[in-house]
Amino acid sequence: MSVEAKVKGIVADQLEVAIDKLSAETTFEDIDADSLDVVELVMALEEEFDLEISDQEIENVNSIGDVIKYIESKV
Amino acid sequence: MISNYNSIIAGTGAAVPDQVITNQDLEKIVETNDQWIVSRTGIRERRKLEEGLSSVDLSERASREALQRAGVDPSEVDMIIVATITPDYPTPSASCLLQARLQSLKAGAMDLSAGCTGFIYALTVAHQFIRSGVYSNVLVVGAEVLSRVTDWEDRSTCVLFGDGAGAALLQRSSEDKGIINFSLKSDGRGAELLIIPGGGSAHPASQASLDNRLHYIRMNGNEIFKFAVGIVEETIYELIEPEGLKPADLDLFILHQANLRIIDHVRKHLKLPSEKFPVNIDRFGNTSSATIPIALHEEVIAGRLKEGDLVAMVGFGAGLTWGGILMRW
Numbered sequence A: 001m002s003v004e005a006k007v008k009g010i011v012a013d014q015l016e017v018a019i020d021k022l023s024a025e026t027t028f029e030d031i032d033a034d035s036l037d038v039v040e041l042v043m044a045l046e047e048e049f050d051l052e053i054s055d056q057e058i059e060n061v062n063s064i065g066d067v068i069k070y071i072e073s074k075v
Numbered sequence B: 001m002i003s004n005y006n007s008i009i010a011g012t013g014a015a016v017p018d019q020v021i022t023n024q025d026l027e028k029i030v031e032t033n034d035q036w037i038v039s040r041t042g043i044r045e046r047r048k049l050e051e052g053l054s055s056v057d058l059s060e061r062a063s064r065e066a067l068q069r070a071g072v073d074p075s076e077v078d079m080i081i082v083a084t085i086t087p088d089y090p091t092p093s094a095s096c097l098l099q100a101r102l103q104s105l106k107a108g109a110m111d112l113s114a115g116c117t118g119f120i121y122a123l124t125v126a127h128q129f130i131r132s133g134v135y136s137n138v139l140v141v142g143a144e145v146l147s148r149v150t151d152w153e154d155r156s157t158c159v160l161f162g163d164g165a166g167a168a169l170l171q172r173s174s175e176d177k178g179i180i181n182f183s184l185k186s187d188g189r190g191a192e193l194l195i196i197p198g199g200g201s202a203h204p205a206s207q208a209s210l211d212n213r214l215h216y217i218r219m220n221g222n223e224i225f226k227f228a229v230g231i232v233e234e235t236i237y238e239l240i241e242p243e244g245l246k247p248a249d250l251d252l253f254i255l256h257q258a259n260l261r262i263i264d265h266v267r268k269h270l271k272l273p274s275e276k277f278p279v280n281i282d283r284f285g286n287t288s289s290a291t292i293p294i295a296l297h298e299e300v301i302a303g304r305l306k307e308g309d310l311v312a313m314v315g316f317g318a319g320l321t322w323g324g325i326l327m328r329w
Helices: A003-015 A035-049 A064-074 B023-027 B034-041 B055-070 B094-102 B115-131 B188-193 B207-211 B221-243 B260-270 B288-301
Strands: B006-015 B019-022 B045-048 B079-083 B108-112 B137-145 B163-173 B178-186 B252-255 B310-317 B321-328
Touching: A003 A035, A003 A064, A035 A064, A035 B221, A035 B260, B006 B055, B006 B115, B006 B288, B019 B023, B023 B034, B034 B260, B045 B163, B055 B094, B055 B137, B055 B163, B055 B288, B079 B094, B079 B115, B094 B108, B094 B137, B108 B115, B115 B137, B115 B163, B115 B178, B115 B288, B115 B310, B115 B321, B137 B288, B163 B288, B178 B221, B188 B221, B221 B260, B221 B310, B221 B321, B252 B260, B252 B288, B288 B310
Parallel strands: B079 B108, B079 B137, B252 B310
Antiparallel strands: B006 B163, B006 B178, B019 B045, B137 B163, B178 B321, B310 B321
16 A cells, blocks of 8 residues: 555544545645644554654644655655 | 452542533633633533632542442541642641541551552552551542642643542452552653642742742643553553453443543544443543542442443553553452
């Protein structure tokens, strides 16, 4: 499975949104993700991709596309 | 591991103040709103103790109920342990004040400071006295008056906390039930994440400590949230794996009521039904060391804890501290 598909799957699962509603352009705001949702999302991503993601690194991450780019730069 | 002397909870009790503070009430004090508070925390209202009363008043009510339900006279109590971060005084201890109120005159008395994990720590300490055969009846209390250390100008924390107390009478039993396993952990490197900086020897009360609002709870919410969702599940496995149990084998998970989102996260991750995870944070907010004994008492009263049920209690909080207890009811 591609990073994109995995990320979309995790976001859909964590935030309970339909996966076909998600694109690279979808922002956290679009799917009503608050700061605690982001924390949970980061934890799920850390588990899936076996990463440690610091708060500073995700400060500028606002969309699904940003997440995919970030993960691809790490794995 | 069950020894010759088992520790059972023979009676429970709880006490909360009458005054209800709703989210709408808070909207008048700080810039916040009901929808924000409910979606972020699950809290709808909390209780606030009236002026003139203090921690011991709640402790006494909860304790008397626990003793009565256990059928134990206060004079038969061997030891009193009160878990609290808001005792009546820096000294003497909250447990000594309670001992006098109850007239439990043969009992030793001590307080235990482990933040929101206090009740789990206290129950574990009590368990050691029972299991070693030293004592027969240990009264364990979690009591907090957090409204007295809440910064009512800080909208990120003042919506979270409430006042209340819960008690359990831990008793020696030869029956094959009671506490099966426990886990106590800490990580002092996270001390600053949840702290009342003033009032101790680092920053004793002074005009400056008052001006700088050092006597109130300060919390890094996101970091604590992340810490909590990680360790709750870890603790559950630590409790059940040595016994060859799986999460689905348990009947009830009484988790510290700090944030509904933490409870939901754990429940979803374990793929278990919500009936197994009692919630009272909507009514009482976070009452620190009191949330677990209050929730336990509510389950007992409602008849949802039945003889033979397996129950895990897990706490986490300032310190950082965390821990859990597995017991067969």
